[in-house]
Amino acid sequence: MSMGSVKERVVCNLKSARKARGLSQSELAGRVGVKRQAIYDMESGRYLPNTALALYIARELGCRVEDLFVLEESEEEQPVTLVEKAGAANPRVAVASVRERLVAYPVDGKWLLSDGFHSADGLLLADGCNVRLFQGRRALEKKIFLFGCDPAFAILSAHASRWMADAFVQCRFASSYLALARLSAGHAHIAGTHMHNRESVESNVVLAKTALAGTGAMVVAFSIFEEGLMVAAGNPLDIRDVGDLARKRIRFVNREPGAALRSLLDERLMQVGLSGEAVNGYDRQGSSHNQCAQMVALDMADAALGLRAVAAAHGLGFVPIESVRCDLVIPHDFLDLPAVKILLEVMQTRALREELSALPGYGSSCTGKVIGQV
Incomplete structure (x- = not known):
């Protein structure tokens, strides 16, 4: 089944669950009777399995289907704590949940640890107190902010994302103090x-x-x-x-x-x-x-x-x-x-x-x- 119109609303946690059990894509594919490409397509968001296949996979991984495939309801405006002032010409902000409160920082060149633009999590509204999110709040609860000035933090973030695709470490430049x-x-x-x-x-x-x-x-x-x-x-x-x-x-x-x-x-x-x-x-x-x-x-x-x-x-x-x-x-x-x-x-x-x-x-x-x- 192609993910089609629901692609943007389904979050696949299969990769992290598979790695937690120490299984390769080929090993999991063999256990549930599909080709490795099918597992790859699920983990990359290109393919959504039917009910029977999803149940087989969940059984092999010792979890529930809803742990593997999460329906993310779109969320519009959410209250947010803006820590640093954002420019009116750039309302893009990085957002994460810290102790059940959404915290936002401007996405600008002052904090980048590498060249290139970084994608934002949402757009700050004119009141400066609310944000229009690009994804559900549940996804932001799996994201963390890491502050510091070691350029190698970007490498740590990349290695972490390979282990768990839906857990994201965002690095922001700051002095020790x-x-x-x-x-x-x-x-x-x-x-x-x-x-x-x-x-x-x-x-x-x-x-x-x-x-x-x-x-x-x-x-x-x-x-x-x-x-x-x-x-x-x-x-x-x-x-x-x-x-x-x-x-x-x-x-x-x-x-x-x-x-x-x-x-x-x-x-x-x-x-x-x-x-x-x-x-x-x-x-x-x-x-x-x-x-x-x-x-x-x-x-x-x-x-x-x-x-x-x-x-x-x-x-x-x-x-x-x-x-x-x-x-x-x-x-x-x-x-x-x-x-x-x-x-x-x-x-x-x-x-x-x-x-x-x-x-x-x-x-x-x-x-x-x-x-x-x-």
């Missing part, structure tokens, strides 16, 4: 933070405990990456350390207050007896690793804070400062969310760890390890 502020306010599900440890202190755990003010949460390691100064290819100005930023000829681009990299820079400048006032461009800010890299690549700056992997992606040189661990802070009441469960399982997989380790300056030896509780 802003990510935790969003989490504390109930405007996000997970915060990524990469403060720098000193002595035996777990700085991410300490910061999370302070930001969440008693709200229980788990801190899980995600990645280790190398931070430093992104410079022009071949490093023509021979920049060797942060002390060189005080040379008058050097044009520098900093990160915003609250960014862990900016805190690291301040610390290293202090160690060599310099203040921010000695650096040409200390108050000039880039809003992301990519923006800073682009400014160096376009000869708008000579040095900028960033990651080795980002510098390599833009064909730039790199001066290392320190390696740091990026952790995920997850409130305890979100641990049972489908997307969070999948995300935690994915972080234990060899595939994710191998891909992270393939990025320049990245390591995955700690990925998935519980660092602490707050």
